[in-house]
Amino acid sequence: MLRVEHLSKSFGGVRATKDVSIDFPAGSLTAIIGPNGAGKTTFFNLISGHVRPDEGRVLFDGADIVGLSSLEVVRRGMARAFQVAALFPSLTVREALTAAVVSHRRGSARVLSRFPVPEAVRRADAIMEMLGLGPKAEILSANLSHGDQKLLDIGLALAMEPKVLLLDEPTAGMGPEERWRMIGKVHDLWRATGMTVLFIEHDMDIVFRIAQAIHVLKYGAVLARGTPDEIRRNQDVIDAYLGTDHRLSETVGEA
Template sequence: MLRVEHLSKSFGGVCASRDVSIDFPTGSLTAIIGPNGAGKTTFFNLISGHVRPDEGRVVFDGADIVGLSSLEVVRRGMARAFQVASLFPSLTVREALTAAVVSHRRGSARVFTRFPVAAAGRQADEIMDLMGLSPKAKVVSANLSHGDQKLLDIGLALAMDPKMLLLDEPTAGMGPEERWRMIGKVHSLWQVTGMTMLFIEHDMDIVFKIAQTIHVLKYGAVLAQGNPEEIRRNKDVIDAYLGTDHRLSETVGEA
């Protein structure tokens, strides 16, 4: 689905992405982790068209998309939900999702002049069901809880009919119960849709619980990649990011 080849980007004298090459197979659920400043958000910006790389290729669904605008990348099937929810604050949940569907179908952000076609409303209802937001259909978006706002933000990305979904720290700012509710919904979404999904996350318990594959970045470069068990026991990753806690807890659990 997505192949990144020798991707590099510098801002002034700071190298934010350094010769990164990663494959993301169709239907995969992949985590990007690493310490602060590792280049995780820059990587998302590079592959989604928000920032142009200095070198390298981003091949999405068989085509090199480097140089395309972020809007065109979305139109080709890569959608992104941001760390800070981007909502239609004055609209209800159903209105916001319907507006997003209409906007995507018309290829225009001018969605408020007339509202909306029945098919768009039905798609909005399907997205609400998928995200567990149907009981909040008539709630104004700005009045949602933080967790529900994040769910709505993912729903707005789904309104773009993506082939691949990027999630930038989907559990950021949540308490323990909300975090597990959110990540359970993300995992369920992946299982139900079979969509290719890529997420950035700092909570390692969550990463090890749901990710098929984990890529670890450090100073903009790939430090390690593998399945959760391989990453948990990788000495370089333990030294650079995890510390010994995760490995020790796993060892104790096996005793």
């Protein structure tokens, strides 16, 4: 589905990504973790077309997508929800999702149509139902709670009908209860759709709870990769990122 080969990127004299090669099988749920400055968001920027790598390939459904615009990458089937939600603040939840669906399916000329295509409204309602946003359908996006804004941002990505979904710190800025609610929605979404999902996350309890595979970055390079149990016990990862608490504690049960 998605394969990254020898990806490298420098900004000035700083090498942000160093010869990264990772394979993401179709239908997988993968966490990208690492200390601050490890290159996680840069990695997402490279594979989603927001930044062009200096070297390497990004193979999506067998085709190299390096050099394509981020819009064309979306059209190929890769969508992204950002750490800071990118919303339509003056639109209701239903209006925002409907506009996104219309934009994707019909072209930007009809985004502001006064009478949206019924099919687009049905798709928007289905996304709301999937994410538990149905009761918030008529609330302005700007008036949603932080957690619901993040869910709406994921919904806007789903409106692009992706095969691969990138989530950049989906629980950032949330309290414990809201964080677990969010990650439960992400896990349910993954199981319901069979999409390939990649997510960046700092909360290791969440990572160990839901990820099938984990790739650890440090200074832009892959430090380790493996199952949650393997990563929890990897001494290099413990020294660089986790600390001893995660090595000594029991693995959290599967969701």
